[in-house]
Amino acid sequence: MALRVALVGIYHESNTFVEGLTTLDDFKKGHYLKGEAIRKEYEGAHHEISGMIDVLEQAGIELVPVFFAEATPGGPVEAQTLDFLLAEMLEGLKQAGPVDACLVVPHGAGVSQNQVDMDGYWLAQVRQQVGPDLPIVGTLDLHANVSPRMVEMTNCLVSYKKNPHVDMRQTGEEAARILVRMLKREVQPRQVLIQPPLSISIEQQFTSQEPCLSLYKRAGELASRPGILSLSILLGFPYADVPEMGTSLLVVSDDRIDLATEVGQQLESYLIENRKFFVGARNDVFQALEIAERNPKPVLLLDMGDNIGGGSPGNNICILEGLLATQTLRYFVCLYDPEAVQTALSHAIGDSFELSVTGTVKEGVKKLPLAVRLVTISDGNFTEAAARHGGQVNYAMGKTVVVEVGEGSLLMITSRRVPPFSLNQLLSCGVEPAQFDVLIAKGVIAPLAAYAPVCQTVVQVNTPGVTQADMTQLGHKNRRIPLFPFEEV
Structure with missing residues (x-):
């Protein structure tokens, strides 16, 4: 009889500085999948579940997909939502029958109302149900804040x-x-x-460039030592105010705790010695626009304070206001504003009218009136087949409109928050990225996989917001101490 391996996951990156909670509706608008629907969604895709499917199939092991729920990053997960998701997962695992092992897919930076270490909590529930001896192996996002409980409840992450x-x-x-x-x-x-007693600044987490390039090179050298099965650098998620917040190292050996510890300590020493390289220089809006003016176009402006992939609202208008003030660059901006979408839908394509968008600025929330012309109306659905950040295939922005602002500049307004991980977000609405001087993407590093091939210049912009680059200004109360760059170490 073939071996059977169950697959389960609750996947969320939780920003504790965001007002509001992530609800069951958010998961159902994201990915809420049971049984074979998991295989159908991810088979052949660029996602960790896809890799798991392929390897087990090649090994002649039966994969039993049970439950996977994922929501766009946002505020902590509502207590009753976590209870519901976990009950569904455990019941599905029970109904799956006897299994020989379990593959798990947490994010690693999940927080809920009633469980600060959300991933450690649900992994513990899985462990309790399957017993102490059943192998549990899984994956983590590079931005995980890893807790000892997550490690204790699994054999390998x-x-x-x-x-x-x-x-x-x-x-x-x-x-x-x-x-x-x-x-x-x-x-x-x-x-x-x-x-290690440090948290790597978010804008310095581009693994293809320094300082991460040398860090990962050193990690690769250490991981090649005989007896090491895996070495993971968890750069960390600074927007969760939890004790685990910060950079972590996870070393897996073949029954050699001493070897794993030695390798981890060597990499920890490298990080501490080079800690000051992991805090970057930052450009404000007008510095970024000056750089955009004098550099090859199109220019990608990364709106760090409104990083949707980090849980932000997706409606920061600081860069838009700067562009309106300078009036020298043709631009593309995407904003989340369901109310503005509904107002625009009362008009016909080609109509010109005044449209107010609701956006966040440093001082709070404001209405910004704009003279616009309605260009496109879309259902907001698009797909991505290439390897892009997040590995998702199907995206849904909800009802979406594109309006022209001024001469040749476009504003896309969506009914759902969707991170800028695919150029098909633009192309599906008839927007050609190459036609602009400037494209604004609400992210820090993640949008580069999609946008870098069409943008000749990239500028990170230090905008205000719940994902601002300077983590020391967010007001953490629960982090460990000391932790660089909050304190010197």
Whole structure:
């Protein structure tokens, strides 16, 4: 009889500085999948689940997809929503019948109303149900804030190694291969968590450039030592005010706790010695626009304070106001504003009218009146087949409009928050990226996988908001101390 492996996951990146909670409706608008619907969504995609499917199939092991729920990053998960999702997961796991192992897909930076360490909590519930001896192996987002409980409740966790996350499928493959070797009794994973006293600044987390480039090179050298099965650098998610917030190292050895600890401590020493390189220089809006004026076009302006992939509202208008003030650059901006969408839908394509958008600025929320012409109305659905950050295939922005503002500048307004991980977000609405001087993407590193091929210049913009680049200004109360750059270490 073939071996059977269950697959379960609750996946959310929770920003505790965001007002409001992530609800069951948010998960159902994201991905709320049971049974074979999981395989149908991800088979052949660029996602960790896709890699898991492939490896088990090649090994002749039956994958039993049970439950996977994922919502766009936002505020902490509502208590009753977590209770519901977990009950659905555990019941599905029970109904799946006897299994030989379990593959798990947490994010690693999940927080709920009633469980600060949300991922550690649901992993513990899975462990309790399947028993102490059943192998549990899984993946983590590179931005995980890893808790000791998450490590204790699993045999092996493996994180993405690239930001933007274009290696999710490969990460799923790595985790599944370790699980297969466990089931064949070829290896006995032992994992060690090391939490250096620092948190890497978000704008310095581009793994293809310094300072991360040298960090990952050093990690690769250490991971090649005999007996090391996996080495993960969790750069961390600074927008969750939890004790685990910060950079972590997760080293998995073949039954050698001493070796895993030694390797982790060597990499920790490298991080501490080079800590000051992991805090970057920052450009405000007008500095960024000056750079855009004098550099090759199109220019990608990364709106760091309104990083939808980090849980932000998606409606910061600081860069838009700067562009309106200078009036020298043709631009594309996308904003989340369901009310403005409904107002625009009362007009016909080609109509000119005044439209007020509701946006956030440093001082709070304001209405910004604009003279616009309605260009496009869309259902907001699009797909992405290439390897892009997040690895998702199907996207839904809700009812979406595109309006022209001034001569040749376009504003896309959506009914749902969708992070800028795919150029098909624009192309599906008839927007050609190459026609602009400036494109604004609400993110920090993640949009580069999609936008870098069409943008000759990239500028990170230090905008205000719940994902602002300077984490020391957010007002953490629960983080560990000392932690660089909050304190010197």
